[in-house]
Structures are given as structure tokens and as C-alpha cells.
Amino acid sequence: MPDDPLLDIRNVRKVYGGPDGLVALNDFSLQIPRDEPQIVTIAGESGSGKSTLANLVLGFTKPTSGQIVFDGMDVGRLSSREMAQYHRKVQAVFQDPFGSYNPFYRVSHVFDMVIKNFKLADTKAQAREMMEEGLNAVGLKGSDVLRKYPHQLSGGQRQRIMMARAYMVKPKLIVADEPVSMVDASLRASILDVMMKLRDEGGISFLYVTHDLSTAYQIGDKIVLFYQGTLAEEGNVTDVITNPKHPYVQLLIDSVPQADPTRRWQGEIELPAEEELRTARATGCRFVPRCPHAAEVCKAALPPLHPVGAPGHRASCTLYGPERAAAE
Numbered sequence: 557m558p559d560d561p562l563l564d565i566r567n568v569r570k571v572y573g574g575p576d577g578l579v580a581l582n583d584f585s586l587q588i589p590r591d592e593p594q595i596v597t598i599a600g601e602s603g604s605g606k607s608t609l610a611n612l613v614l615g616f617t618k619p620t621s622g623q624i625v626f627d628g629m630d631v632g633r634l635s636s637r638e639m640a641q642y643h644r645k646v647q648a649v650f651q652d653p654f655g656s657y658n659p660f661y662r663v664s665h666v667f668d669m670v671i672k673n674f675k676l677a678d679t680k681a682q683a684r685e686m687m688e689e690g691l692n693a694v695g696l697k698g699s700d701v702l703r704k705y706p707h708q709l710s711g712g713q714r715q716r717i718m719m720a721r722a723y724m725v726k727p728k729l730i731v732a733d734e735p736v737s738m739v740d741a742s743l744r745a746s747i748l749d750v751m752m753k754l755r756d757e758g759g760i761s762f763l764y765v766t767h768d769l770s771t772a773y774q775i776g777d778k779i780v781l782f783y784q785g786t787l788a789e790e791g792n793v794t795d796v797i798t799n800p801k802h803p804y805v806q807l808l809i810d811s812v813p814q815a816d817p818t819r820r821w822q823g824e825i826e827l828p829a830e831e832e833l834r835t836a837r838a839t840g841c842r843f844v845p846r847c848p849h850a851a852e853v854c855k856a857a858l859p860p861l862h863p864v865g866a867p868g869h870r871a872s873c874t875l876y877g878p879e880r881a882a883a884e
């Protein structure tokens with residue numbers, strides 16, 4: 557149905573290890589519309605559940621409860637044959653792209669494999685044309701790059717090649733899990749430009765996973781901030797960054813050196829790493845131990861997402877809902 561979202565994540569929960577297990581992702585919902593390609597940034601500190609979400613959307617792991625529907629397909633229930641078709645529509649770009657490739661293979665081999673795998677071309681000439689088009693789309697020159705070996709490429713070139721590889725399949729969605737974390741700041745900016753170009757010219761949506769808020773700001777569109785497997789705050793990235801509402805997000809943004817919306821942030825903003833207990837039996841807001849506004853009511857149940865101003869801007873915090881006033 558054309559009115560359906562392209563991606564519809566419905567109350568997805570992922571628990572590792574039984575009833576006392578670890579809640580990697582807690583009751584998460586997200587929609588990406590079909591008619592309007594978007595880059596949705598998933599941000600949060602290490603261990604907050606970002607890769608769990610990416611792996612769920614890619615079908616690499618199944619939800620404990622809830623459902624992920626893509627283009628009418630229930631991603632948690634695909635046969636292996638359907639999964640192969642699914643991966644024509646949803647591609648992955650990971651960190652350390654050449655980690656899994658043989659160092660003796662040239663770049664062209666990486667592309668040959670994807671062309672064979674997805675039967676993208678009938679002839680050698682067609683395959684060659686497709687490779688060059690893919691590389692051009694990410695700002696690389698085909699003839700130069702295709703003959704090279706991984707060690708002859710910069711980190712930025714490797715990332716672009718992986719983006720080109722995903723793009724060649726002509727997917728509707730690319731899940732990019734920390735695709736820029738191993739390259740330096742100026743190269744990060746350029747791969748993000750590539751993503752925006754593929755969004756605008758290729759009509760491709762992205763789930764862009766990052767622990768680096770400065771790059772999130774560059775992209776615009778929507779941002780979702782995780783804290784320990786729970787959604788703390790979501791909204792348009794400009795609204796969230798300039799007017800954060802969740803006390804955790806406020807803490808993060810306060811530690812950002814340059815919060816002027818007209819300027820890019822300087823330097824790197826790494827979220828603090830912290831692992832706290834979060835078993836499946838835990839109730840209430842996960843941020844209570846660190847929160848300056850914590851009250852008894854915050855421990856009773858995880859606060860729902862309350863609207864906090866601009867359209868779509870919502871925070872999971874009792875400060876913005878009736879439950880706190882009712883308890884006081």
C-alpha cells in the first residue's frame with residue numbers, strides 16, 4: 557500500500573539471555589515514510605543498543621517481541637530466499653569495511669562479488685559500466701580505483717567504496733553502522749555529503765548509526781537518541797540539538813563546545829561510555845541514578861514519549877507529562 561511507511565518498526569524489544577537478561581533495546585518504534593527519503597540518525601553512547609537496532613533491521617537477529625515491517629514484509633519472519641530479496645532493498649555499510657575481505661583482492665573483486673551475488677549485470681561491459689557509475693556516485697574515478705588493493709586506499713576511499721557497493725544494488729534503505737568512525741573529521745564530512753547526495757539524487761533512505769553528535773548535526777533530518785536501550789529523545793535534529801529536553805540529552809549537549817546552529821561543531825563529541833545494570837526486570841527511567849530532576853515517580857515505569865514543542869520532538873521524561881504532577 558502506497559500510504560504505508562517504507563520502514564515500520566513497531567514496539568520492538570530485544571532481550572539477550574532470558575527473563576533476567578539484558579535489555580539491549582526496549583519497546584522501540586520508528587517509521588520512515590515511503591515518499592520522502594530520509595537520513596535517520598541513531599545516536600547514543602557505546603552499549604546503548606544502536607547496533608542491536610541495525611542488526612534487527614537488517615534481519616541478522618530477531619526481535620524478542622514487536623515487529624519490523626519493510627515494504628509490507630515482516631523482517632523477523634523471512635525465509636532465506638525472501639531474506640536474499642530483502643537485501644536487494646536494504647543494504648548494509650559497516651565499520652572497518654575491508655576487514656572481511658582478502659587483502660589480495662582488488663577493489664574490482666569486491667564489486668564483482670556483489671554483481672554476481674545479486675545478478676545485477678548480464679555482460680562484462682554492463683558490469684564495468686555499473687561499477688563506474690557506482691564509484692562516480694560517491695565521487696571516485698572508476699578506472700583509477702578499481703585496480704587497487706585495499707592497502708593502497710585511504711580510510712575515506714574505503715568507506716566510499718563500501719557506500720558505492722551498497723548503492724549498486726539500488727536499495728531503498730542503507731543501514732550504515734558507524735560508517736565514519738575510523739576516518740578523520742574532514743573525511744567524515746565528505747562521506748556524509750555522499751549520503752546526502754544518495755538521499756537526494758538516488759532516493760535512498762538511511763539509518764545512520766553514530767556515537768558522534770557533531771556528524772549527526774551535519775545531516776539534518778531526524779535524530780533518535782538512545783540511553784541504555786531506551787529512546788530518550790527524538791525529533792528534528794536542529795530542534796533536539798538547539799533545544800534538548802531530556803536531562804540526559806541536555807547533559808550531552810551542554811558538554812558540546814559549539815552549539816550555534818549556524819556553525820558546525822568543532823572537534824569531536826564522544827558520548828561518555830557507561831555501562832549500568834539494565835535487566836529485563838528493571839523498571840523506570842534508566843537515567844534516574846544520574847538525573848538532577850529524578851523523582852519517585854520516575855522509578856515506577858519508563859516514562860512515555862511526551863511532546864515537547866516542535867512537531868515530532870518528544871522526550872521520555874516525566875518533566876513533560878501529567879504523571880509527575882499527579883504524583884506530587
Ligand code: ADP
Nearest residue numbers: 572578580600601602603604605606607608609
Ligand atoms: P551499541 O552499538 O550502541 O554500542 P549494542 O547494540 O552493540 O550497542 O549493544 C547493546 C547491549 O547489548 C550491550 O550491553 C551489549 O553488550 C549487549 N549485546 C549486544 N549483542 C549481544 C549478544 N549477541 N549477546 C548478548 N549481549 C549482547
Ligand code: MG
Nearest residue numbers: 606607608733
Ligand atoms: Mg555498535
